[in-house]
Amino acid sequence: MRTVIGVGCLVVVTACIAGCQQKNAAASTPTSAQSPAPRFPDGRVRFDRAPGEKGYWDSPSVSGLVEDGAKVEMDAAGKLANLADAAKVAPFQPWALALYEYRQKNGLKDDPMHECIGPGNPRQMHTPGGVRIIQDRNYNRVYLLFGGGNRSWRVVYLDGRTPPNPDEVVGTFYGNAVGKYEGDTLVAESIGFNTRFWFANGGLPHTEALHLTERFKRPSHDVLEYEVTIDDPRTYTRPWKASWTLRWVPGDIPEQFCETGQK
Amino acid sequence: MRLGLALVLLGASVAVAQEGFPLDGTWRGERAGAGKVPETIVMVLQWDGKKIGGVINPGPSAIQIADAQLIPAGWKVTIAAQAANGKPIRFEGAIENLGEYNRAIAGTWTQGGKSFPVRMVRE
Numbered sequence: 308m309r310t311v312i313g314v315g316c317l318v319v320v321t322a323c324i325a326g327c328q329q330k331n332a333a334a335s336t337p338t339s340a341q342s343p344a345p346r347f348p349d350g351r352v353r354f355d356r357a358p359g360e361k362g363y364w365d366s367p368s369v370s371g372l373v374e375d376g377a378k379v380e381m382d383a384a385g386k387l388a389n390l391a392d393a394a395k396v397a398p399f400q401p402w403a404l405a406l407y408e409y410r411q412k413n414g415l416k417d418d419p420m421h422e423c424i425g426p427g428n429p430r431q432m433h434t435p436g437g438v439r440i441i442q443d444r445n446y447n448r449v450y451l452l453f454g455g456g457n458r459s460w461r462v463v464y465l466d467g468r469t470p471p472n473p474d475e476v477v478g479t480f481y482g483n484a485v486g487k488y489e490g491d492t493l494v495a496e497s498i499g500f501n502t503r504f505w506f507a508n509g510g511l512p513h514t515e516a517l518h519l520t521e522r523f524k525r526p527s528h529d530v531l532e533y534e535v536t537i538d539d540p541r542t543y544t545r546p547w548k549a550s551w552t553l554r555w556v557p558g559d560i561p562e563q564f565c566e567t568g569q570k
Numbered sequence: 571m572r573l574g575l576a577l578v579l580l581g582a583s584v585a586v587a588q589e590g591f592p593l594d595g596t597w598r599g600e601r602a603g604a605g606k607v608p609e610t611i612v613m614v615l616q617w618d619g620k621k622i623g624g625v626i627n628p629g630p631s632a633i634q635i636a637d638a639q640l641i642p643a644g645w646k647v648t649i650a651a652q653a654a655n656g657k658p659i660r661f662e663g664a665i666e667n668l669g670e671y672n673r674a675i676a677g678t679w680t681q682g683g684k685s686f687p688v689r690m691v692r693e
Binding site: 400401402404405406409410413416417502503512513514515516540541542 | 589590591592594617618619640642643645668669670671
């Protein structure tokens, strides 16, 4: 019996190592894509599970940030298929484009995630491994739990607090986020980032002036629409947007932890 | 043994992290000084989106940087300032190990009619 369990586990682990991406894609095959999003009794959209349900968000439709409307091919790590497309990715300042190209030419070898440094925001939203969006209605907060990267979490405060002065906070990987609902859309504004992470696969640069506006929508049970506006006037010539979707995956976020040396 | 491991881990952690604008931060190096004692140079640089500002040797005798440029082609750096005695200071160099947190700027420091090789490492 033990042997059977052992072999079974080995098969599962081997299958996962062979293709976690494929497994996620299969698991997220929409079974109720057109079903409406679940709601709380007062009508507010639920971004997480309905009572008695198990599931989480995964299978991001992109592998990196690209300005909406631009057509750019990149691999799962955010490496461009054609380096000449670099300038299409975002409205870079000259130094930022040069740094992005440098990182791309280097095969992304300096990616802090290789050393288990957190993906930060919004990279976490296109890092496979699972996301849950827990609406804590008692404390007017939203917790985002991440299974990918270094398995971390962040908070969006919806209690009307004033965001801190970005010049007076110690920058963090997820910044300080406050939010509100606009109809069925959760809108989060974040400032106060450090610069010790790549905020997207592929090595897009940013500075401590980074200001993110995220919009979360759940148009149906199985689809999460995510849009982020990047405003970092020290890095980009104007604010720009990127958007993608995540799919609902039945079950629990698989347990995994980052270990140094996983490159 | 444990101390050794901790130092190795610390070294590993600071060696790989990246930062935003390549010149932002504090840079420290040495140049030849009077006699055999080298003079320490500390520069604090910050990018505001349009201009690189900063000081040389922060403190009561700090020297404001008048002009600093980063040229992405080759990651060349030029810095101009004026010493307390009114004489110009000029540095010309380039960034080394751009992808690392503890990257360096290496080049030539010209002050008082003399030029010195300088290598400043980002702290």
